[in-house]
Amino acid sequence: MNFQKKIALIGCTGSIGRQVLDVVRAHRDAFSLSALVCGGRRERLLPLAEEFSPRICVAADSYRGTMDALFEGCDVAFIAAGGFAGLAYTLAAIRAGKTVLLANKESLVAGGEIVMGEAEKRGVEIVPVDSEHSAIFQALHFDRRAKFSRLVLTASGGPFLRKTKEEMALVTPKEALAHPTWKMGKKVTVDSATLLNKGYEVIEAKWLYGADFSQIDAVVHPESIVHSLVYFEDGAALAQLGYPDMRVPIQLALTYPERLPCAPRLDLEKIGELHFLRLPAEKFPCYTLARQAGEVGNIFPCALNAAAEEAVEAFLAGRITLPQIAETIEGVLAKTRKGEVTFAGLLDADRRARTLAQDMLYGK
Numbered sequence: 001m002n003f004q005k006k007i008a009l010i011g012c013t014g015s016i017g018r019q020v021l022d023v024v025r026a027h028r029d030a031f032s033l034s035a036l037v038c039g040g041r042r043e044r045l046l047p048l049a050e051e052f053s054p055r056i057c058v059a060a061d062s063y064r065g066t067m068d069a070l071f072e073g074c075d076v077a078f079i080a081a082g083g084f085a086g087l088a089y090t091l092a093a094i095r096a097g098k099t100v101l102l103a104n105k106e107s108l109v110a111g112g113e114i115v116m117g118e119a120e121k122r123g124v125e126i127v128p129v130d131s132e133h134s135a136i137f138q139a140l141h142f143d144r145r146a147k148f149s150r151l152v153l154t155a156s157g158g159p160f161l162r163k164t165k166e167e168m169a170l171v172t173p174k175e176a177l178a179h180p181t182w183k184m185g186k187k188v189t190v191d192s193a194t195l196l197n198k199g200y201e202v203i204e205a206k207w208l209y210g211a212d213f214s215q216i217d218a219v220v221h222p223e224s225i226v227h228s229l230v231y232f233e234d235g236a237a238l239a240q241l242g243y244p245d246m247r248v249p250i251q252l253a254l255t256y257p258e259r260l261p262c263a264p265r266l267d268l269e270k271i272g273e274l275h276f277l278r279l280p281a282e283k284f285p286c287y288t289l290a291r292q293a294g295e296v297g298n299i300f301p302c303a304l305n306a307a308a309e310e311a312v313e314a315f316l317a318g319r320i321t322l323p324q325i326a327e328t329i330e331g332v333l334a335k336t337r338k339g340e341v342t343f344a345g346l347l348d349a350d351r352r353a354r355t356l357a358q359d360m361l362y363g364k
């Protein structure tokens with residue numbers, strides 16, 4: 001490959017961040033790092049600083065510089081931070097005019113309207129990293145504005161697909177963290193168990209591909225081999241297949257339309273069968289809540305996300321049951337009022353929703 005891409009990597013110590021570093025290690029001639037940013041686990045940062053010699057290497061919780069400084073000298077900004085914190089980086093990278101490789105789904109869930117608006121205004125490309133959205137991107141020949149009739153996101157169904165509602169009230173954090181096909185950070189793994197994650201991906205797809213919610217469906221596909229499908233007017237559907245391995249969409253976001261060696265080739269004979277089932281939304285209220293908040297728009301998806309971040313933390317701490325995550329989100333949304341869709345407005349909505357969630361969770 002005939003380029004040297006300099007990457008500013010935000011969230012370098014997480015599940016996605018570490019896989020970005022693996023891709024860089026595998027193709028030193030093609031990629032280098034200009035910035036490495038983590039949240040608070042600076043002990044993980046030091047060895048990375050030595051290995052990759054970035055221009056800037058910081059932990060966000062003690063960083064006093066500007067956001068802009070993080071993106072100086074990079075070719076692309078890879079936003080792999082977890083949670084609502086990712087939005088500020090995404091907006092800063094867009095303001096700096098850098099192509100954004102977006103793994104942080106909360107940027108689009110909470111701030112899709114301003115992220116896409118700013119990107120459009122400044123002519124900045126937003127490149128999907130999430131495996132489902134990367135699959136769609138590939139089926140659309142890397143043109144986010146291409147025409148289609150329908151998007152179908154595949155969902156593994158998580159570890160509790162076959163549990164009853166009653167059984168789900170008894171699951172432990174350890175069980176929720178044991179995802180059958182993907183190995184990911186804790187928050188997104190729990191969101192995959194409640195299918196909140198699939199609801200997030202519906203919202204992401206709306207913003208990335210300019211789709212109406214009525215054009216976006218999800219289907220359960222337990223093997224996680226088909227990563228999503230695009231339907232066209234003539235009835236044809238294009239899908240992308242591969243083993244569940246985030247390095248593939250991560251690397252492709254860096255190289256498209258070209259490709260470099262990355263993962264083992266799919267062996268269909270070994271896989272044998274692929275299954276597709278209706279998504280049982282009645283058992284997974286988080287999925288429906290996310291879709292509904294997405295359809296209402298305004299600051300509601302932002303409030304939903306803040307409530308979810310608080311509720312998942314409480315679930316992981318053993319304070320609430322899995323179904324109480326949805327109850328917390330529903331309670332917070334019921335008390336949320338319309339607000340201003342600006343970055344300041346979203347910060348305010350996030351703060352208010354967290355306070356409401358904490359009141360519900362900790363009875364303050």
Ligand SMILES: NC(=O)c1ccc[n+]([C@@H]2O[C@H](COP(=O)([O-])OP(=O)(O)OC[C@H]3O[C@@H](n4cnc5c(N)ncnc54)[C@H](OP(=O)(O)O)[C@@H]3O)[C@@H](O)[C@H]2O)c1
Nearest residue numbers: 011013014015016038039040041060081082104105184185
């Ligand atoms: N994991 C996957 O397979 C996957 C797939 C698709 C999409 N995603 C999305 O990608 C994002 C990251 O997921 P993950 O699974 O990699 O999460 P993770 O393992 O929890 O990692 C989160 C990363 O964000 C960093 N971080 C936290 N707060 C930060 C802040 N204020 N500023 C800068 N960095 C901060 C963390 O740093 P510390 O280590 O210092 O805390 C860590 O590096 C999420 O939005 C997730 O939904 C993940």
